[in-house]
Amino acid sequence: MTVQTETPPTAGGEDGKPTGSFGRNLLSGSAGRNLGLVIALALLVLVGAITAGDRFTNIDNLVSILRYASVIGVISVGITFVIIAGGIDLSVGSVMGLSTIVATISAVQLASTQTWWGLMAIVAIATGALCGLVNGVVIAYGKVVAFMATLAMLVAARGLAELISNRQTEIVDVRGFLAFFRGALLGVPILVWMFALVAVAGWFLLNRTTFGRRTVAIGGNLEAARLAGVKVRRHMVALYVLSGTTAGIAGVMMLGRTTVGTSTHGLLYELDAIAAVVVGGTLLVGGRGTIAGTVLGVLIFSTLTYVFVQNNLSSSVQQVVKGIIIVVAVLLQQRFASRDPNKAARTG
Secondary structure (H helix, E strand, O other): OOOOOOOOOOOOOOOOOOOOOHHHHHHHOHHHHHHHHHHHHHHHHHHHHHHHOHHHHOHHHHHHHHHHHHHHHHHHHHHHHHHHOOOOOOOHHHHHHHHHHHHOOHHHHHHHHHOOOHHHHHHHHHHHHHHHHHHHHHHHOOOOOHHHHHHHHHHHHHHHHHHHHOOOOEEOOOHHHHHHHOOEEOOEEHHHHHHHHHHHHHHHHHHOOHHHHHHHHHHHOHHHHHHOOOOHHHHHHHHHHHHHHHHHHHHHHHHHHHOEEOOOOOOOHHHHHHHHHHHOOOOOOOOOOOHHHHHHHHHHHHHHHHHHHHOOOOHHHHHHHHHHHHHHHHHHHHHHHHOOOOHHHHHO
């Protein structure tokens, strides 16, 4: 007697792969998360338009929001890479302040006046990159926890800035520098263009290069990345140099916006940047994140600030609202991470 058996049906399509709801898959992916951020940003703009009217929706105010977002946005792009790799950088605000001080030293300004105004920008960016290099070496080769290493740099960079400037404000006297950063291209301020260029460069580096893939791999599973041949320590150093470099670029932008260098520049910027990155969907444990999400996170907080300013609301209430947004973002991260089928693979 011949016994016929039937192959049990597989859950999914013809290829045997599970097929979940398209909508669920979309919402749980980066596109869905970014869509949610776009909706949140649109709602904030709507609230501003309703409560403040033309004072909020006029072109000048919208450009001001973008200009305000540009400096913290550049810092946030650099921190995104560090957090995706499972690290943290608490020093970027202080490093930005130090870069503005070093770039406005009398000798540097004199040399910039006699040669090329861009020398000031180079000095500021180099200062940020050097601080990032110190962070990276201490963390990767000294095996100091990133939180403590960058916290030490936060304190040291701010103190060094105060010593160099003698706690005085340094005024920018280089006319070419001021003329460039006060200018606009196609009606859009140079600072906004710089933010856009850094964001595009960051997106390309993360999504279209080996460097970006290695960054995600290290954040997903450091030991697996090491066994796969990734030079983890060297890569971590490069990530912190990148973070320091973006802090230096932000310092240049701050000099152009305020025309002064001071040790108080960048105070608590590291917290705003990390908050924007987290709200943008980057996991604090590493292994996932997008530059687009970070940009949207920065715009959300900047728009929120202007909504409060236009309605003459207390800055204290604004800080409370920011705190609530951050907590909600982290809770959502934990919820989606618990549903991620690749969670075990990422955490090892």
